[in-house]
Amino acid sequence: MDEAERKALGFTARRSVLGDAHVDRAIANTTDFTAEFQDLITRYAWGEIWTRPGIDHTTRRLMVLSTMIALNREEEFMMHVRAAVTHGVSRDLIKEVILQAAIYCGVPAANSAFHAAGRVFAQIDGAAD
Numbered sequence: 001m002d003e004a005e006r007k008a009l010g011f012t013a014r015r016s017v018l019g020d021a022h023v024d025r026a027i028a029n030t031t032d033f034t035a036e037f038q039d040l041i042t043r044y045a046w047g048e049i050w051t052r053p054g055i056d057h058t059t060r061r062l063m064v065l066s067t068m069i070a071l072n073r074e075e076e077f078m079m080h081v082r083a084a085v086t087h088g089v090s091r092d093l094i095k096e097v098i099l100q101a102a103i104y105c106g107v108p109a110a111n112s113a114f115h116a117a118g119r120v121f122a123q124i125d126g127a128a129d
Contacts, residue, residue: 006044006048007047009051010044010045010047011046014042014050017083018079018083019086058089061087062093064080065084066097069101069109078116078120081116082124091117095117
């Protein structure tokens with residue numbers, strides 16, 4: 001696979017996981033300064049890793065949530081909570097990930113994650129009204 005094919009595959013995976021609106025915003029907000037980073041994550045995070053057959057997307061989503069909790073990356077965590085719920089991951093399963101993280105990442109990290117996930121759920125529920 002050449003880099004252009006990997007990038008095209010990456011955009012397909014990225015749109016599938018995060019949604020067209022998110023990807024369109026990321027593209028629109030790309031600057032000369034961030035263009036190479038956007039290219040890198042599209043080709044490698046999305047075109048190389050998310051497209052590998054060894055782990056299904058639900059498991060990858062849960063792994064990302066755990067990683068974002070461990071790294072205290074609230075904005076990314078919230079983005080991936082929204083994407084997970086949109087693609088059928090239950091709130092109960094997300095809760096289990098956060099509880100698991102409480103033991104391995106610490107109670108403060110899990111507490112923050114519960115608050116952040118609650119904000120996403122509230123936004124989703126408000127949008128559904």
